[in-house]
Amino acid sequence: MKKTILTSLLVLGGLSVKAQSYIGYLSDNYSGVHGLIANPANIVDSRFKTDVNLVGVSTFFSNDYYGLKLGDVVTSDFDFDTDGKKYPKENNNFFGNADVMGPSFMFNINRTSSLAVFTRGRVSYNVNKINGTTFENISNEFDENEDFIVDEDDLYLTANAWAEVGITYAKVFMNKEQHFLKAGVSLKYLQGMGNAYANGENVNINYDADGTDLGGGETTGSITSQGTVNYGHSDNINDDFDDFEFEIVDGATGFGADLGVVYEWRPNYASYTSKDSEGNPYAPKYLNKYKLKLGLSLTDLGSIQYKNGTENAYDITGTVTEDDFDNQDGIEDILSTLYSQTGTGKAAKSALPTALHLNVDYNLHKKFYLNLNTDFSLSSNSKANANRVPTVASITPRFESKWFSFYMPVSLIQGSGAQWGAGFRAGPLYLGSGSVLSLLMSDNSKAADVYAGLKIPVYQGKPKDKDDDGVLDKMDDCPQESGPIENNGCPWPDTDGDQVWDKDDNCPQEVGEIENNGCPWIDTDGDSILDKDDKCPEEAGDAANNGCPWPDTDGDGILDKDDNCIDKNGTVANNGCPEIVQVTAEVQKKLNDYAKTILFNSGTASIKAESTSALVDIINILKEYPDAKFSVEGHTDSIGSKATNQQLSEARALSVKDFLVKNGVDAFRLSAVGYGEDKPIATNMYKDGRAKNRRVEINLVK
Structure with a gap:
């Protein structure tokens, strides 16, 4: 049961x-x-x-x-x-x-x-x-x-x-x-x-x-x-x-x-x-x-x-x-x-x-x-x-x-x-x-x-690498000789013996330099400076200028390296700079003869219209001496206060300088100064003397 x-x-x-x-x-x-x-x-x-x-x-x-x-x-x-x-x-x-x-x-x-x-x-x-x-x-x-x-x-x-x-x-x-x-x-x-x-x-x-x-x-x-x-x-x-x-x-x-x-x-x-x-x-x-x-x-x-x-x-x-x-x-x-x-x-x-x-x-x-x-x-x-x-x-x-x-x-x-x-x-x-x-x-x-x-x-057995090159023997075309993976375990050849493998050598049949991919360095422009060091490999030059020719910026036949004035035509005797034309005493006298004829409205720095001709002549003389510098000097007589005379002389000198600059004279060549009544050329006791003392002079700055 x-x-x-x-x-x-x-x-x-x-x-x-x-x-x-x-x-x-x-x-x-x-x-x-x-x-x-x-x-x-x-x-x-x-x-x-x-x-x-x-x-x-x-x-x-x-x-x-x-x-x-x-x-x-x-x-x-x-x-x-x-x-x-x-x-x-x-x-x-x-x-x-x-x-x-x-x-x-x-x-x-x-x-x-x-x-x-x-x-x-x-x-x-x-x-x-x-x-x-x-x-x-x-x-x-x-x-x-x-x-x-x-x-x-x-x-x-x-x-x-x-x-x-x-x-x-x-x-x-x-x-x-x-x-x-x-x-x-x-x-x-x-x-x-x-x-x-x-x-x-x-x-x-x-x-x-x-x-x-x-x-x-x-x-x-x-x-x-x-x-x-x-x-x-x-x-x-x-x-x-x-x-x-x-x-x-x-x-x-x-x-x-x-x-x-x-x-x-x-x-x-x-x-x-x-x-x-x-x-x-x-x-x-x-x-x-x-x-x-x-x-x-x-x-x-x-x-x-x-x-x-x-x-x-x-x-x-x-x-x-x-x-x-x-x-x-x-x-x-x-x-x-x-x-x-x-x-x-x-x-x-x-x-x-x-x-x-x-x-x-x-x-x-x-x-x-x-x-x-x-x-x-x-x-x-x-x-x-x-x-x-x-x-x-x-x-x-x-x-x-x-x-x-x-x-x-x-x-x-x-x-x-x-x-x-x-x-x-x-x-x-x-x-x-x-x-x-x-x-x-x-x-x-x-x-x-x-x-x-x-x-x-x-x-599975441990793979063998007899030449210890990291390429297993079963994949190594040269198992007895060490070589890279990319060449199936075989060493790269170096036909020209320059220590650059043929695979990297642009000139495998010619001994060259490692830095030039196995090719020898050349001198294309024949200036004895190898192209690797030549800044101008297509143009013969000077070693001191990295293989480039020296320039002559102002075209005066004097190379810039020897030219003290590379932007101006000059002479060899003056190191590439233009010869300086000397301002003679006669020229200086002529300038001041014109300057003495410059007239101003009484008590002001305003130049009278009849003075324009003299100023133009002054400009033409200054342009003949482009490298010379001049001082525009203002003078007065002794009538009035000394302070007033000083201000007036400075204003008249500056007024003349401004006229000259506006009409083509380089400002850097001119300076303006006022002497007031301090430098008279005649006595202020008489009318004729005071007239001579009221003057403008343009003098060469030496």
Whole structure:
């Protein structure tokens, strides 16, 4: 009775696949072909030339109902039924999976693309949203004379086993200094190997231990139930869910796909990046080059159609005896014999556990990394025959090197709490668990997983540069001789031996100067001053004038450098200046003879009109001596005050100067001064003497 009812609950309980594979190991850059499980873009620009997986197995189980300490199980007489801790609640979950990666390999097509072929076998199962109190009643060693009630709501179950054969292609799409981007896709052929699912609505079962009178004082239990159940399965499951056998099922095929993209931030790209002869960047593949890596992937798109599978619907409302229930061979017999079948049809497609994954990997220092990985289910938990993954967040610190890696993942799994594990990779061997430390240290661990496998890794080798010129031998046309990248690693030739490479030498056949781009300096104008030093390379000149000819601004035949009057025609004898014509005593007397005839209106500085003729004559004489300077001097007699006479003499001298300047005599050649009555030339006692004293003189300034 107990086994039969427990089996019934497993069928009627909901199931969603909440399982993880290779926890911790997939964060390793040396996981090789396994990397495509998490993100198909991982296989390109990897640390491998090729990686061949022989076999790898990962199993996982988790629940939120039952907890224990692994040490107690190993070291004592542990009773699972009584010694473990139970946490019944309205919705408890039990889930697990197995993931077997068979022969698989990856290889590089070229520097920017890679290909992988892989095989996997996968099994997923779970009891989801079962009432914990109900489960506890059934799983205990109860007295069958004791009543119990199974009170459930809407339920979903999916159990699926399938094989995958797939191909993955990944390509680098951007490699630009600090920024690197790659993407990949996996296409998978799916072969179904067994599938069973059920979903129930408003399921309720009431067991009454002595509810049916058999007569003669004997009774048997009665089972009163209500609700509806849909039960579907592949054709290799005949009568009972317990008969689930893994085998290739005819007509059970499908297709799936994984998509992924990875971005890497490489701030130190200059320290390891080389360029080929075409200027394309090249970074050695044996190195991890990023400081920060971000990965985003979408996995398990697709489904499997079990063409020969069936699905039946039942109304389980009614009451049956315990004896009738026990006489049935399995759950399908129970449903078809004791309850009403309300419908039949083909089995629904088995949907893969579609999920979105975000991965962040940070290089702490050299070979030490910190990884954050999150998984989000994109499958509905209320869809028939649909697998799911849980929401999971894992933080994994790790040490990573070519031949050895070690990691300690800490995960928070929806429904199972925190898990702490450890794993390592040593050459061809990988082994680990995402929960081993939790099992050993916690007395309430609700999850367990383990993985192990063997592979044949062929790592990327460190590129050689024999001549140490920064050009890798594989791209170096002269690997034994140091040369620049631009010349494919070969030294530039210097045909004329002037220490200017031919590529920079404008005269490669003629010895020249570095400063003249390998050409010899020339003297175009033949003045013995090289063009590089010649300010006038097209015109012969003097070295003292930077190769330019001396100018003769005034055209007097005397070069400016020797000409004291570069703007005036002059003579050699006078250093380029014009000869100065001397003002003789006769000329001086003539000037003053004219000046004495200049008349003013009485008591003023106003010149009388009849004096104009004399002033014109004075102007003509002054122009004959353009370099001579003259003083215009005013004098008065002694009649009147001395101060008045002084002012009048100054005003009359200035009046004459102004007339001369206005009529063409340069102002700088003339000065005006008044002496008043201080310089008489005759006595002021008589009229004739006073007339002589009232005068203007124009005298040469020596």
